[in-house]
Amino acid sequence: MAKKSRTKARQQQPAGEVGPRQPCPCGSGKRYKACHGAADGAPAPFVSRPFEGLPSECDVVALRELVPAATAPLTLADSTGHADRVVQLCTLLPMAAPAMVRDSGEVWLGLQVQHNFGDPARDLGAVLLKALESEPGIVGLTDPPGEGPRLQDLVVGDGLDVTVHDGFEFWIADAAESDRAALAAGLEQANAAASPTARLTTVEAAYWTNVGAKEHLRWVLPEEEGPLLDALARLHAAGQDALVDGSRFVGMFRAHGLLAPVWDLAVGTGPEALEESAERFAADLAAALADTSDLTTEQRSARSGLANRQVTLR
Structure with a gap:
């Protein structure tokens, strides 16, 4: 009987709403009912993209x-x-x-x-x-x-x-x-x-960091998640998502409504070696974003893989 009740409750949940036992979309790791869906009204309603409209x-x-x-x-x-x-x-x-x-x-x-x-x-x-x-x-x-x-x-x-x-x-x-x-x-x-960090100069909001065993580039992008995933999938399927020799596109952070793609880099790469390739990638990404054709089977597969390699920070 209990199983039947739970199934009925799931079926009646309005589309697009977060269920009380689902993870809270704020990224706290708590269930929604214990976080932003708390019955006592605290904490306040979750804002998915809080910094939209701020300079940079x-x-x-x-x-x-x-x-x-x-x-x-x-x-x-x-x-x-x-x-x-x-x-x-x-x-x-x-x-x-x-x-x-x-x-x-x-x-x-x-x-x-x-x-x-x-x-x-x-x-x-x-x-x-x-x-x-x-x-x-x-x-x-x-x-x-x-x-x-x-x-x-x-x-x-x-x-x-x-x-x-x-x-x-x-x-x-x-x-x-x-x-x-x-x-x-x-x-x-x-x-x-504090890990050594540098901001690239040829593109916005791209940060190189050295965490000791590895170097990374983490790049926060302004586009909406759906179109951005489509564009990244097009580039990934075409083999255009590497930046420099020894680099590998490994996934994305999701934070405050934006995605931040992450690349692993060979130790010793440094930020200077990324400037030209990051500018080139930005141009390729803009072209992929402008492509509104349906994704191919290979691109859809790439998109699914990318969507599974996201870690929510906030």
Whole structure:
């Protein structure tokens, strides 16, 4: 009888909705009923592509999920009343702080902090607004942000000027000697966990990294998942998805509504060797995206294989 009831429940579930016992689409690993489908209304409704509309959305996703140490200045909108304030977007801050107001008045916003209120862009917007009204020190959220503005409502510009750092020494660049000593242990630990990383210059949001035994290229792309999978399948079936000798397209991360293809690289490849080939791949991908013909049997098989090699981060 119980089996019959469960079957009936599955049949009655509306198409496109997430069942209570299915994995939550946020990537937490929890069942939906224990995460964004909780009966008590917490956490807030899941936003599948929270950073859409931000300058350099793909870089923002990469900095939040893939890049250890990087910074990018933000330009505040006039509507904030603080358009003259210096705001720095940072991958990670000391003690994993959501934000810091420096003695100089600069605001540093921590991109990799997980508030789990459902919409990280709204969380970041709330932290930023709070920091703009705070004295020097650490700033964070203790309550859900409500219906306040999202980060993309508070900033302007066409793109971010991303600087990838070798480590986290930028934490102490303007700190007093006493503050440097206090941060020394945390700085050493953070630096030890940071893999060497570089951003390619010929394409956007592509990051080389060296994890010791291997090197990788991880490239966050802006296209919708369906058309992008079709295009990648066309290239894979045609043998056009390798970048350089010794490279292999191994799969994709899915993060904040975007896909990030990943290539394994031979140790010693380095980022410079990828610049020209990445630019060429971008041109091949654009041509594949423009092809709207039906996939061949081989391409459909390639697409199925690619879809099975996705790992959801968020």
